[in-house]
Amino acid sequence: MQVVRTILVILEVLASIGLVLVVLFQSGKESGLGAIAGNTETYMGKNSASTLDKKLASWTKWIALAWVVLIIAVHCV
Numbered sequence: 001m002q003v004v005r006t007i008l009v010i011l012e013v014l015a016s017i018g019l020v021l022v023v024l025f026q027s028g029k030e031s032g033l034g035a036i037a038g039n040t041e042t043y044m045g046k047n048s049a050s051t052l053d054k055k056l057a058s059w060t061k062w063i064a065l066a067w068v069v070l071i072i073a074v075h076c077v
Contacts, residue, residue: 001077004077005074008070008073008077012074015063019063022060023060026060
């Protein structure tokens with residue numbers, strides 16, 4: 001039982017680090033290259049940034065869900 005708990009704690013730590021990194025990589029609502037250098041974004045650059053932001057937002061939701069499940073699992077074991 002201790003081995004299962006150790007594995008769950010390690011997964012929880014990895015999920016925590018992943019969640020922090022994914023949140024830090026996301027751009028804010030009013031930040032990004034356009035806020036720094038003026039409105040110099042092209043159509044393609046704007047779309048690729050939007051796609052990356054959508055992927056990061058999706059990853060944030062899934063990692064956060066895994067993190068919550070892992071916390072519940074650690075406390076139940």
